[in-house]
Amino acid sequence: MTTTTHRATTRSSVLRHLRPGPRAAAVLVVSVAATTVLPLLAPPLTAHFVDDAIGGASTRHLVLIAAGYLTLAVAGQVARMLTAWLATGLAWDGTNRLRETLAGHALGLDMAYHGRHTPGEMIERVDGDVVAVAEFVVAFLLDVVAGVLLLAGVLVIVFAVDPRIGGFLLVYCVLAGYAMARAQRLAVPSAAGARAEGAAFFGGLEERLAGAEDIRANGAGEHAVHRLYQAGSAWYWANHRSGRIGVGLLAGTWVAFAAGTAVALGLAAWGQRSGAITVGTAVLLFQYTLMVRAPFERLIDQLRQYQAALAGITRIGDLLAVRRTLPAPADPRPLPATGPLELSVEGVGFAYPDDGEQVLSDVTLSLAPGETLGLVGRTGSGKTSIARLVLRLYDPTEGAVRVGGVDLRDADPGAVRRRICAVTQDVQIFAAGVRDNLTLFRPPPADRVLRDVLVDVGLGDWLASLPDGLDTVLGGASGSGVSAGEAQLLALARAFLADPGLVVMDEASSRLDPATERRIERSVDRLLTGRTGVIIAHRLSSLSRVDKIAVIDGGRVVEYGRREDLVADPTSRFARMLDLAGVSR
Numbered sequence: 001m002t003t004t005t006h007r008a009t010t011r012s013s014v015l016r017h018l019r020p021g022p023r024a025a026a027v028l029v030v031s032v033a034a035t036t037v038l039p040l041l042a043p044p045l046t047a048h049f050v051d052d053a054i055g056g057a058s059t060r061h062l063v064l065i066a067a068g069y070l071t072l073a074v075a076g077q078v079a080r081m082l083t084a085w086l087a088t089g090l091a092w093d094g095t096n097r098l099r100e101t102l103a104g105h106a107l108g109l110d111m112a113y114h115g116r117h118t119p120g121e122m123i124e125r126v127d128g129d130v131v132a133v134a135e136f137v138v139a140f141l142l143d144v145v146a147g148v149l150l151l152a153g154v155l156v157i158v159f160a161v162d163p164r165i166g167g168f169l170l171v172y173c174v175l176a177g178y179a180m181a182r183a184q185r186l187a188v189p190s191a192a193g194a195r196a197e198g199a200a201f202f203g204g205l206e207e208r209l210a211g212a213e214d215i216r217a218n219g220a221g222e223h224a225v226h227r228l229y230q231a232g233s234a235w236y237w238a239n240h241r242s243g244r245i246g247v248g249l250l251a252g253t254w255v256a257f258a259a260g261t262a263v264a265l266g267l268a269a270w271g272q273r274s275g276a277i278t279v280g281t282a283v284l285l286f287q288y289t290l291m292v293r294a295p296f297e298r299l300i301d302q303l304r305q306y307q308a309a310l311a312g313i314t315r316i317g318d319l320l321a322v323r324r325t326l327p328a329p330a331d332p333r334p335l336p337a338t339g340p341l342e343l344s345v346e347g348v349g350f351a352y353p354d355d356g357e358q359v360l361s362d363v364t365l366s367l368a369p370g371e372t373l374g375l376v377g378r379t380g381s382g383k384t385s386i387a388r389l390v391l392r393l394y395d396p397t398e399g400a401v402r403v404g405g406v407d408l409r410d411a412d413p414g415a416v417r418r419r420i421c422a423v424t425q426d427v428q429i430f431a432a433g434v435r436d437n438l439t440l441f442r443p444p445p446a447d448r449v450l451r452d453v454l455v456d457v458g459l460g461d462w463l464a465s466l467p468d469g470l471d472t473v474l475g476g477a478s479g480s481g482v483s484a485g486e487a488q489l490l491a492l493a494r495a496f497l498a499d500p501g502l503v504v505m506d507e508a509s510s511r512l513d514p515a516t517e518r519r520i521e522r523s524v525d526r527l528l529t530g531r532t533g534v535i536i537a538h539r540l541s542s543l544s545r546v547d548k549i550a551v552i553d554g555g556r557v558v559e560y561g562r563r564e565d566l567v568a569d570p571t572s573r574f575a576r577m578l579d580l581a582g583v584s585r
């Protein structure tokens with residue numbers, strides 16, 4: 001597919017979300033028509049008024065015409081307000097649908113994609129671009145469609161009244177339209193550039209705010225702010241450039257229209273002097289000529305929004321066109337629905353798609369249902385990468401990961417998410433109630449079940465201390481705070497509720513007080529009872545109850561065996577690691 005046709009298809013797929021229903025569209029058409037026609041009816045009344053006043057008509061007659069004029073003006077404004085209201089409603093409905101699709105799509109993309117794009121950038125793309133599109137939809141209906149219709153109406157009427165002035169106006173509009181179309185091409189890249197700089201700024205800001213603790217602790221605040229200042233400055237200049245072009249276009253139209261109006265006025269005066277038209281008709285022509293100016297001004301004003309929207313639509317389309325690199329199985333196979341799951345990692349090699357550097361080589365591990373494995377090794381040795389493959393966040397580049405006898409590439413993705421559960425060390429607490437934090441927004445089971453799980457993991461007293469029990473809002477600016485230990489226990493409670501057959505645990509490396517550590521260890525033991533488990537251990541002491549140990553170094557398994565055998569052999573790496581760490585065997 002060529003880039004142009006690809007762009008056209010992604011754009012039309014974005015616009016499909018914005019299309020209103022037939023009834024809403026019909027009401028909108030009527031309202032836009034009224035917004036156009038009503039102002040067109042006013043100048044003939046002015047012409048009548050002037051001619052009848054010169055002809056000596058009664059005051060009553062003139063007041064009636066004036067009242068008619070006033071009614072038309074009010075009705076025109078009401079129609080415009082109605083169109084604005086309808087267009088805003090439709091734009092919000094459409095863009096909310098688009099936001100929903102985009103957010104769902106973005107959440108489903110590979111971890112590799114999210115690794116390359118910061119959350120701030122994603123927010124700007126899911127929301128900022130969509131807002132630009134929504135604003136344009138409203139402006140398009142109000143200013144562009146209604147404006148062009150008004151322009152056409154004016155031309156038809158002026159032609160009917162005086163073909164010479166009509167001809168002049170037509171030539172003038174064609175020239176002005178052509179000049180604007182040319183100018184528009186000039187402005188598109190600068191608007192797209194301004195939006196891209198904006199997204200980069202927000203991406204950086206989000207990252208700095210997320211890492212505020214680290215930045216402050218390391219005294220890097222000044223440098224972080226300096227980088228933000230640079231990003232803000234680039235954004236400012238990009239906006240400045242795009243604004244300068246917009247202002248230049250606007251100023252150009254003002255000058256051109258002032259000259260055009262002067263010529264039209266001269267033509268009307270000449271027509272009246274030569275007796276071809278009445279004074280009233282000259283006023284009428286002058287009014288219509290003035291009317292042309294407003295839609296043209298609005299059109300050029302919309303040009304910038306149009307460019308922002310066009311850039312937004314293109315970027316939204318590009319995001320929607322990003323496909324998962326993890327292929328969906330053609331014939332998805334279910335995983336065993338209950339009980340602990342067997343795990344076998346067979347000759348696995350792996351490189352992250354971004355840099356292609358080999359991080360795992362020939363990794364072979366196996367766990368019978370219900371067995372637990374401790375992964376140990378230096379930082380950067382590849383433990384987390386193995387865990388990611390077991391969770392099918394990536395596919396291995398060589399070999400296979402089988403769970404319950406099924407290659408994860410062939411397994412039903414829904415079953416993988418249901419039966420394999422991750423407990424990570426960075427526990428995300430959402431600004432939501434305890435219930436949603438436990439179920440991750442799934443429909444919750446009965447409160448009794450949630451309370452039992454919290455008591456089981458040792459959070460009974462914590463729950464009792466919360467002001468609104470399960471309804472208490474956690475996290476966020478106004479929510480109840482959660483300590484690191486409580487967050488870990490909440491993560492374990494989540495895993496209990498999900499009731500998986502295989503648990504992959506990245507043990508918390510942050511320091512916890514000994515009492516909390518013991519509570520967590522007890523909960524982990526309970527969680528792993530009757531389940532298969534893979535634990536990335538940062539403290540060797542917490543591996544006292546695992547069945548097997550794999551020592552990873554440089555992406556390879558350098559030692560693998562049953563824990564009791566490795567502990568009993570003083571020459572084993574694991575035994576030496578225990579001795580070095582001062583942990584009793």
Ligand SMILES: Nc1ncnc2c1ncn2[C@@H]1O[C@H](COP(=O)(O)OP(=O)(O)OP(=O)(O)O)[C@@H](O)[C@H]1O
Pocket residue numbers: 115352354355359377378379380381382383384385386
């Ligand atoms: N998303 C990623 N993209 C590219 N390379 C990555 C990515 N994540 C990790 N790596 C690289 O893969 C290698 C293994 O990292 P991994 O996180 O698996 O090690 P680890 O043993 O879990 O380390 P730690 O104990 O510090 O968590 C490292 O060289 C790391 O730089």
